[in-house]
Amino acid sequence: MGDLFWILLSAMVVNNFTLAYFLGLCPFMGVSGRVATALRLGLADIFVLVIASVCAWFLNTFILPYAPFLRLISFIVVIASLVQIVEMVIKKVSPTLFRQLGIYLPLITTNCAILGLAIFQTNRGYGLLEGIFFAVGGGLGLTLALVLMASIRESSEMADVPSLAKGMALVLIIAGSLSLAFMGFAGLLSAS
Amino acid sequence: MSKTTPQQDFFRGIWRENPVLMQMLGLCPALAVTNSLENAIVMGIATFFVLTGSSLLVSLVKTIVPGEVRISTYILIIATFVTVADMTLEALVPDIHKALGAFVALIVVNCIILARQEAFASKNPVGRALLDAFGTGVGFMIAMVMMGSVREILGAGTLLGVKVIPGRFEPWVIFVLPPGGFLTLGFWLLLLAWFHQRRAEREKLARLPDAAVSGKEAA
Amino acid sequence: MTVPAQFQPKPDVPAWRLLLTLGLGGALAGFVLVFVYQLTLPVIERNKAERLAAAVQEVLKAPDHYDTLYVFDGALTKTLPPGGDPKKLETLYLGYTVDGAPIGFAIASAQAGFQDQVRLIFGYDHAAGTLLGMKVLESKETPGLGDKIEKSEPFVSQFDGVQAPLKGVKAREGTGDPHEVDMITGATISSRTVIRIINDALDRVGPMLDAYRASPAPAAGAEAGR
Numbered sequence: 048m049g050d051l052f053w054i055l056l057s058a059m060v061v062n063n064f065t066l067a068y069f070l071g072l073c074p075f076m077g078v079s080g081r082v083a084t085a086l087r088l089g090l091a092d093i094f095v096l097v098i099a100s101v102c103a104w105f106l107n108t109f110i111l112p113y114a115p116f117l118r119l120i121s122f123i124v125v126i127a128s129l130v131q132i133v134e135m136v137i138k139k140v141s142p143t144l145f146r147q148l149g150i151y152l153p154l155i156t157t158n159c160a161i162l163g164l165a166i167f168q169t170n171r172g173y174g175l176l177e178g179i180f181f182a183v184g185g186g187l188g189l190t191l192a193l194v195l196m197a198s199i200r201e202s203s204e205m206a207d208v209p210s211l212a213k214g215m216a217l218v219l220i221i222a223g224s225l226s227l228a229f230m231g232f233a234g235l236l237s238a239s
Numbered sequence: 240m241s242k243t244t245p246q247q248d249f250f251r252g253i254w255r256e257n258p259v260l261m262q263m264l265g266l267c268p269a270l271a272v273t274n275s276l277e278n279a280i281v282m283g284i285a286t287f288f289v290l291t292g293s294s295l296l297v298s299l300v301k302t303i304v305p306g307e308v309r310i311s312t313y314i315l316i317i318a319t320f321v322t323v324a325d326m327t328l329e330a331l332v333p334d335i336h337k338a339l340g341a342f343v344a345l346i347v348v349n350c351i352i353l354a355r356q357e358a359f360a361s362k363n364p365v366g367r368a369l370l371d372a373f374g375t376g377v378g379f380m381i382a383m384v385m386m387g388s389v390r391e392i393l394g395a396g397t398l399l400g401v402k403v404i405p406g407r408f409e410p411w412v413i414f415v416l417p418p419g420g421f422l423t424l425g426f427w428l429l430l431l432a433w434f435h436q437r438r439a440e441r442e443k444l445a446r447l448p449d450a451a452v453s454g455k456e457a458a
Numbered sequence: 459m460t461v462p463a464q465f466q467p468k469p470d471v472p473a474w475r476l477l478l479t480l481g482l483g484g485a486l487a488g489f490v491l492v493f494v495y496q497l498t499l500p501v502i503e504r505n506k507a508e509r510l511a512a513a514v515q516e517v518l519k520a521p522d523h524y525d526t527l528y529v530f531d532g533a534l535t536k537t538l539p540p541g542g543d544p545k546k547l548e549t550l551y552l553g554y555t556v557d558g559a560p561i562g563f564a565i566a567s568a569q570a571g572f573q574d575q576v577r578l579i580f581g582y583d584h585a586a587g588t589l590l591g592m593k594v595l596e597s598k599e600t601p602g603l604g605d606k607i608e609k610s611e612p613f614v615s616q617f618d619g620v621q622a623p624l625k626g627v628k629a630r631e632g633t634g635d636p637h638e639v640d641m642i643t644g645a646t647i648s649s650r651t652v653i654r655i656i657n658d659a660l661d662r663v664g665p666m667l668d669a670y671r672a673s674p675a676p677a678a679g680a681e682a683g684r
Contacts, residue, residue: 053570062574067417069271073350076263116326116495119344120318120487127314159267159348166341171575211432215263219425226418233572308476312483319487323494330501333509337596395601415601 051180054173058184061235064160065192066226068167071160075196076218085197087144089190093183095133096164099126100182103165104175122165130161160189195225248359248367252374258351259382259424260431265351269386270420272342276399279387280380281335285328285343287376289320290352291369294360298368301361313356314347321347351379389423390414514551514564517581517591521553521561527670529663534670550663552670553581562590563667567659571651574598576607580617580656584667588636589624592617592652604648613642613649622660626653 064070074088102125111118138145164185168178199221208217243251258264268286273279293316304312325343328336336343346352355375360368391397394414396404413419514524527534529548538544551564563584568577576597581590594608606613621636626649629640641649 057570069267069417069420070345072266072270076266114492116322116491117488119322119325119347120315120484120491123314123318123347124311127311159345162348163341163345166344170341211429211436216425216428216432219421219428223418223421223425226421227413230416230418304479305476308480311480315480315483315487319490322491326494326498326502330498330505333502333505410601412601412603 051176054177055180055184055187056235058181059188059191060229060232063188063192063226063229064163064185065189066222066229068163069159070163071189071192073159075193075222076215082194082197082201085193086190089186089193091133091137092160092189093186095130095161096182096186096189097179098129098133099161099165100168100178101175102126102129103168104173104178107169118169122162126161126165160185192225196221199225245367245370248363249370249374252371252376253378253381257378257382258354258375259379260385260427262351262354264354265349265379266424267345268342268349269382270417270424272339273383273386273390273420273423274394274415275338276384276387276391278335278338279383281328281332282339282342283376283380283383285324285339286346286349286351286379288324289317289346290355290376290379291372292320293317293352294355294368294372295365297356297360298363298365309361310353310357313353313361317352317356318347351375385427386420386423389427390419394419513579513593513595514553517579517593518551518553518561518564519581519590522556524551524553524564526551527563529666532666534663534666560584560671563663565659565663566595567655568596569651569655569658571597572599572604572645572647576648576651576655578652578655580659582622582660582667584671587622589617589620589622589656592656594652597648599648600645603642603645606642606645607648607652610642613640616640617656623657624653626650 058064062068065072065075071092103122106118106121106125111121134145164182168181173181196218200218203217203221212220252258254261256262259266259269265286268282272282293313296316297313300312321344324346325336328339328343355371359371363371388398391399392403393411394416396402396408396410414423515521518524525536527536527550528538528544529550530539534550538547549566553561553564555561561581561583563582564579565582566577566579568575570576574597576599577595578592578597579595580592582588583590592614594614597605597608599605599607608614616639619636620639623637624639625635625637626641626646627633627638628646629643632638632640639649639653641653
């Protein structure tokens with residue numbers, strides 16, 4: 048059980064999907080200073096990540112041993128269909144949530160994070176439970192990064208930013224600082 | 240019928256509409272594998288290969304693929320090329336392939352490629368689609384080299400493994416670590432913004448005498 | 459006035475045509491991939507085998523030949539157990555001199571380090587209880603600091619002759635104990651990871667090594683005869 052917890056914690060802060068592995072950058076860079084939206088997007092991500100992790104495990108265990116070269120294609124097909132289905136389900140179950148998430152759902156498909164998760168999970172040979180904890184940890188990390196970025200941008204809207212830096216340059220430097228801060232978590236796992 | 244000239248199709252991808260620096264697409268690889276120039280170049284080559292191959296194929300089949308399934312087809316084509324690139328790299332340069340890791344496979348979700356198919360290759364003849372792909376690929380490679388060289392020189396004191404900073408240079412390790420990726424791109428953008436600003440100011444100054452003259456004439 | 463061609467309503471594309479396009483596309487993609495896979499697989503496998511062989515050679519100090527042993531059911535066996543998948547079973551290597559005398563076991567193991575997984579292989583002289591060598595196979599430790607575990611010659615070479623179980627000490631605090639390994643200044647976590655990987659691996663397979671050497675090893679005798 049301890050192992051699973053470390054997998055989750057590691058994916059969340061030590062090797063944060065966005066700040067250390069550079070996954071999920073599109074929404075990260077584009078998220079405006081809206082913490083509420085960032086939070087919702089993050090939660091939707093966690094949901095999709097967990098399901099994707101289970102699907103990847105299923106593919107890896109039962110189907111792909113016969114055709115390892117089809118790994119990428121099958122992953123991407125499954126992910127794309129998954130997002131479609133999730134979109135339809137949310138639309139039916141909670142139209143308000145659907146309207147609030149709006150364009151973010153399709154963004155999740157080309158979001159490197161989902162495919163990245165599937166590939167990392169495969170490379171590390173995680174089982175079903177390990178994969179799920181990895182997905183939850185990674186999703187929490189993504190959400191954390193998104194919320195942090197959104198709140199920093201929200202606070203800095205009134206700041207006096209030099210015209211040169213306005214826009215992407217500022218976002219990248221903020222991201223760099225966040226990434227630097229998260230490096231402080233390294234070594235968390237090496238208990239001795 | 241395309242409204243742009245072949246030269247425009249090629250050159251715009253290189254600088255004016257550079258996928259990484261201007262359009263802010265394809266950031267994943269630009270930040271992740273540029274911690275050494277060698278890795279950056281190999282990734283640039285792989286992406287160039289996938290981009291060109293898929294643009295070619297998409298343009299060839301654009302008339303027979305029904306609109307409803309076009310995105311799925313593009314993704315299928317791109318994924319096939321990426322898998323081929325992945326296997327080829329693993330066979331030819333296993334050490335670099337290991338360093339690039341999952342990011343070769345992640346080329347498939349590199350927004351640049353899908354964007355070019357959707358925006359251009361699917362609506363233009365094969366020749367133009369190829370030019371567009373070449374231009375974008377070269378632009379991407381330029382961005383990768385810009386990132387990779389700065390990060391390797393500052394972070395390791397070497398370029399392509401060759402020591403380029405003489406003396407007892409203490410490598411600025413942060414630049415080959417994740418924060419360095421963000422910071423390097425941020426600083427490049429700052430530099431570019433500065434150039435733009437200076438050029439805009441110069442152009443404004445150059446126009447002033449004319450305005451003064453025409454003002455006099457009008458008066 | 460006739461409606462220009464581009465504004466005329468497009469006929470609905472029948473579902474079978476959509477499926478056919480995707481199906482054909484998928485099949486074509488499949489063919490291409492199978493082809494490239496068959497082409498590249500032998501090269502990839504050969505590279506992997508060469509790299510592993512080189513690593514085993516290095517940590518066992520150039521054995522004349524070596525046996526591949528599989529860990530199965532809590533014991534080491536030379537023959538592949540029925541139904542066992544060689545790719546999934548953990549393997550150890552037992553090196554021999556040209557006269558057929560066993561040199562030691564090469565054991566590979568991995569654990570989480572400072573940054574990510576560290577994977578290494580080490581040579582172990584079972585009879586003497588000492589290590590023969592250590593080689594880091596995979597590591598993403600901090601360049602310039604943690605990566606010294608693979609790049610620093612003084613650090614790596616000290617594993618030759620050290621007594622198991624290993625004890626890490628800060629450089630300059632060594633007491634001359636044969637179990638001690640000097641850790642890298644500024645990279646103690648990465649250094650400790652290496653030590654921990656080796657100690658844990660020996661804890662785990664140690665009894666199996668005992669059992670294997672104790673049992674009569676006709677294979678070794680037969681090898682010497684060749």
